[in-house]
Amino acid sequence: MSVRNSRKPYRVVIVCQANITRSPYLAAYLSSLAEASSDPRAKKIEFSSAGVGAGENIPAYPVMQLAARASDISLHRHRSRPFNEEIGTEADLILTLETSHKKHIENENPSLAKKVFSVREFGRKQLGEEDIDIADPTGGEVEEFAEFISIANAEAKRIFALLLDRIR
Numbered sequence: 001m002s003v004r005n006s007r008k009p010y011r012v013v014i015v016c017q018a019n020i021t022r023s024p025y026l027a028a029y030l031s032s033l034a035e036a037s038s039d040p041r042a043k044k045i046e047f048s049s050a051g052v053g054a055g056e057n058i059p060a061y062p063v064m065q066l067a068a069r070a071s072d073i074s075l076h077r078h079r080s081r082p083f084n085e086e087i088g089t090e091a092d093l094i095l096t097l098e099t100s101h102k103k104h105i106e107n108e109n110p111s112l113a114k115k116v117f118s119v120r121e122f123g124r125k126q127l128g129e130e131d132i133d134i135a136d137p138t139g140g141e142v143e144e145f146a147e148f149i150s151i152a153n154a155e156a157k158r159i160f161a162l163l164l165d166r167i168r
Helices: 022-036 040-044 062-069 085-090 099-108 110-115 142-166
Strands: 010-016 045-051 093-096 116-118
Touching: 010 022, 010 085, 010 099, 010 142, 022 040, 022 045, 022 062, 022 142, 040 045, 040 142, 062 142, 085 110, 093 099, 093 110, 099 110, 099 116, 110 116
Parallel strands: 010 045, 010 093, 093 116
Antiparallel strands: none
């Protein structure tokens, strides 16, 4: 694992399809972990989100906004943005919600391949193929949003701990 010692923030971009449900929530939850942390390294990490098929400036999915409030996360200011090479180049780490998003980024921007991982594969040596993607609850039932938040929160805590190890 690389060690980083810099005044420049460590930038992490979370990527999903439309950037209105999963990636905004995960980026906001990770940001809340950083804000709540007493570890000074946490203040050196910036989280944002984008979508490989996102439109421009669309608010977070209304049901996701409501579901996020249960975790004390506000998405009311979120606006979608399409993932592009500039966003990827500025990022130190790109985490995708699905392997198809990872493959899309790698195919469109081969130079970014070394810093793009799916959320679930990041920091793990082995994971079953069926366990890599995190399902999109958009348009689904309340239970699907609850399941997504449960998975996202657990993954965020795991990722946050790994990121702190990267920062000096």
